[in-house]
Amino acid sequence: MIALIALLAAATPPVGPSAAASKVFDEYVAGVEERVRREESSVASFIVEPDGSTAVQAAALGHGEVVVNPGGSGTAEVPGGLIHHWIGSVFVPGASVAEVLSVVQDYDHLARYYSPEVMSSQLISRDGDDFRMAMRLRERKVVTVVMDSEYEVRYGRLDAQQQFSFSRSTQVTEIADAGGPREHAVADAQSHGYVWRLNAYWRFAQRGDGVVVQCEAVSLTRDVPTGLGWLVGPFLRAIPRESLQATLGATRDAVVARANSERVTAAEHR
Numbered sequence: 439m440i441a442l443i444a445l446l447a448a449a450t451p452p453v454g455p456s457a458a459a460s461k462v463f464d465e466y467v468a469g470v471e472e473r474v475r476r477e478e479s480s481v482a483s484f485i486v487e488p489d490g491s492t493a494v495q496a497a498a499l500g501h502g503e504v505v506v507n508p509g510g511s512g513t514a515e516v517p518g519g520l521i522h523h524w525i526g527s528v529f530v531p532g533a534s535v536a537e538v539l540s541v542v543q544d545y546d547h548l549a550r551y552y553s554p555e556v557m558s559s560q561l562i563s564r565d566g567d568d569f570r571m572a573m574r575l576r577e578r579k580v581v582t583v584v585m586d587s588e589y590e591v592r593y594g595r596l597d598a599q600q601q602f603s604f605s606r607s608t609q610v611t612e613i614a615d616a617g618g619p620r621e622h623a624v625a626d627a628q629s630h631g632y633v634w635r636l637n638a639y640w641r642f643a644q645r646g647d648g649v650v651v652q653c654e655a656v657s658l659t660r661d662v663p664t665g666l667g668w669l670v671g672p673f674l675r676a677i678p679r680e681s682l683q684a685t686l687g688a689t690r691d692a693v694v695a696r697a698n699s700e701r702v703t704a705a706e707h708r
Contacts, residue, residue, distance in 0.1 A: 455634045455658055459519035463658045466521055467637055470509075470656055474604070474639050484600045485643050485650055486525070504528045504686045506679055509654055513678075515661065519634065522657045522678035528686040531648040533693050535601055538642050538649050539593075541692045542603075545571040551692035555684060557584070557616075567593040574613070575633075577677055583632050584616035586623070599644035607636040632677060634658045651689055655682045 455463070477483040509523035530538060541551060548559035554576055562570040569591040577583045591605040610633050612624040635658040643650045657678050 456518040458517035459658065460635075462516040463519070463521055463635055466523075467656055470523070470637075470639070470654070471604070474654070478594075478596060478600075478602050478641065481596065481600060484596060485527075485641060485645075485652055504683050504690070506683050506686075509656070516658075519661050520659050522659065523655070524679050524682050525652065525654045526682045526686045527650060527652045528690050529645070529648055529650055530690045530693050533649045533697060535599060535642045535644050535649055537697060538651060538689070538693050539601065541689060541696065542640070543569070543593075545569065548573060552685065552688045554578070555681065555688075562588070569593075574616075576616075577632060577681070584613045585633060586611045586613055587633075587636070589636075601642045603640045605638045605640075607633075610634060610636065632659055634660070649693075651686060653682060653686060 477486055504526060505528070506524055506526040509525045512523060514521045514523070544551070545559055545561035548556045557574040557576050559571060559573045562572055564570075570588065571591060572586065572588045575585045575587055577585070586609075587607055588609040589605045589607050591603055593601065593603045595601040612632075613621060614624050615621045637656045639654040639656075641650075641652040643652075655678060659678075
């Protein structure tokens with residue numbers, strides 16, 4: 439079965455996102471960003487609950503459980519592609535917003551916290567609260583895909599206890615034979631199209647004895663090949679949700695581990 443899925447995925451490559459898919463994605467993102475800006479302008483709406491869910495409360499009561507809910511319809515079909523929209527929340531106990539930011543802004547060392555999904559990372563430039571950074575990503579679910587990606591990231595704040603960021607991918611390139619002697623970028627016409635565009639909207643809010651970290655991820659991927667929805671569809675639809683869940687869990691674990699390490703070091707020097 440694994441070989442069959444890999445063969446089917448490779449045998450039906452897209453040629454990058456269509457103009458129609460890119461247009462729909464841009465329009466969808468514009469609507470998301472308009473709403474996000476409104477919500478981030480007030481303490482009362484800063485942390486959102488997806489319709490009909492209690493994700494934030496569940497995350498906080500679980501003291502670290504990651505809760506992910508669909509944003510809008512979760513996954514929506516567009517001409518030649520799929521838009522995936524998920525909202526995840528996690529509560530990081532005993533942390534401050536500054537401690538969380540010290541992890542997520544450590545762009546030269548993200549593989550320390552987010553391996554194996556993040557293979558390497560690099561800060562390209564910084565201008566105040568504006569960053570440019572690059573990551574080599576690995577998606578492994580039945581088949582393994584390695585991608586080099588670059589992002590523009592901007593941070594902002596409502597106040598010291600409510601801060602936010604948004605990132606937009608500026609380039610996503612699939613890499614073949616990653617780490618091998620024949621490593622090379624894959625042309626659009628030969629790529630699997632598992633990720634074409636990826637935007638992420640993060641919020642960090644001090645709540646009680648910890649921080650609620652919320653991430654809203656919107657991505658554009660290839661569509662499901664005609665007639666293969668029963669086989670390939672679950673794979674394509676699962677990646678964005680599972681990736682968001684893993685990212686939030688890794689963020690929580692990294693912040694807690696760093697705080698514990700610093701406490702031990704401080705105690706040793708007393």
